Amino acid sequence: MTTRMLTTIGFDADDTLWQNEQYYRLTEAHFTELLADFANGPRISERLLEAEKRNLRQYGFGIKGFTLSMIETAIEVTEGKVPASVIANILDTGRDLLSHPVETLPHVQETLAALSENYLLVMITKGDLFDQERKLAQSGLGDFFHAVEIVSDKTAVTYRRIFSKVGGGPERAMMVGNSLKSDIVPAIAAGSYGVFVPHELTWVVEHVEEPKDAPRFRKIEHLGELRRLIEGLG
Numbered sequence: 001m002t003t004r005m006l007t008t009i010g011f012d013a014d015d016t017l018w019q020n021e022q023y024y025r026l027t028e029a030h031f032t033e034l035l036a037d038f039a040n041g042p043r044i045s046e047r048l049l050e051a052e053k054r055n056l057r058q059y060g061f062g063i064k065g066f067t068l069s070m071i072e073t074a075i076e077v078t079e080g081k082v083p084a085s086v087i088a089n090i091l092d093t094g095r096d097l098l099s100h101p102v103e104t105l106p107h108v109q110e111t112l113a114a115l116s117e118n119y120l121l122v123m124i125t126k127g128d129l130f131d132q133e134r135k136l137a138q139s140g141l142g143d144f145f146h147a148v149e150i151v152s153d154k155t156a157v158t159y160r161r162i163f164s165k166v167g168g169g170p171e172r173a174m175m176v177g178n179s180l181k182s183d184i185v186p187a188i189a190a191g192s193y194g195v196f197v198p199h200e201l202t203w204v205v206e207h208v209e210e211p212k213d214a215p216r217f218r219k220i221e222h223l224g225e226l227r228r229l230i231e232g233l234g
Contacts, residue, residue: 006233008167009115010159010187011145012177013125013132016223018139019103021201024066027093031070034086038078048073060152062128067094098131102138107224112144114227120146120167124175126154126182154182159190176226181208188214193233197223 014020028048032041039047051069059065070090074082115121123145125132132150136142147166151158163173174193177183179202184194188211196210196219211217220229 005168005172006119006174006193006230008120008122008163008173009230010122010124010162010173010175010177010192011112012175012179012183013123013135014127015178015199015202016105016176016183016197017108017123017141018105018135021199023097023100025201027066027097030093031074031090034089035074035077035082038081044073044077047077051076060128061126063094063097063131064128066097067091070094098134102135104139104141105223107222108141111223111226112141115230116144122146122162122166123148124154124158124162125150126152154186156186156189159187159192163190163192174230176223178202180210184217185211188216192216193218195220195226195229197221197226 011017028045029041031048032044035044048069051073052066055065055069055072059068067090070093071087074086074090112121121144123136123141125148127150129150136148142148147162149162159173159175160170163170167173170187170191173187174195175183175187176195176197178197178199180196184196185208188194193216194211194214196217198219198221210219218229220226
């Protein structure tokens with residue numbers, strides 16, 4: 001495969017293009033303080049994670065599901081005695097997350113600007129439709145993308161569908177992201193390159209082993225290294 005054969009580059013959004021997980025962590029810390037009279041912080045966090053995993057199938061990924069999981073956890077931890085004021089506080093923190101300013105990560109703007117001149121760029125992200133659309137609009141990055149796909153989950157089937165619709169198919173595509181589980185492993189399974197860009201904060205649910213033996217697996221420290229990586233594929 002040469003660089004000319006690469007036609008399409010997919011980018012994850014949260015914690016690849018802009019900060020996201022750090023706001024969840026801060027919200028979780030506030031949540032554990034709200035329930036400090038009922039349980040210790042680690043125990044509350046453990047119960048919250050259990051609720052989030054349990055609710056993914058019903059609520060999907062995103063802030064609304066996270067907020068509902070916090071409410072459910074508060075009811076469980078307090079054995080139904082959670083004050084209404086605490087529920088109201090949880091709802092307020094969820095609304096705050098939904099309106100938080102977007103902070104793009106280093107090297108994003110210049111990398112997208114350069115690559116958009118020669119490749120079809122696609123943003124492929126999970127999460128709440130309205131929230132992801134809001135963040136894309138506020139980021140100022142929308143003009144770089146040929147297409148935007150907001151999906152309920154990321155699988156090999158997802159990538160085959162998107163890269164067949166946009167560009168020359170999965171074999172001529174690359175997926176870039178911070179989640180091995182969602183961005184890299186399924187993209188490689190679909191026949192694409194998977195470029196892992198680690199973020200210091202990644203949700204534990206997204207952790208899997210690096211597919212180091214996969215021929216199309218690549219890893220860079222930050223997006224500023226992506227153009228050189230692509231040039232070296234030929």
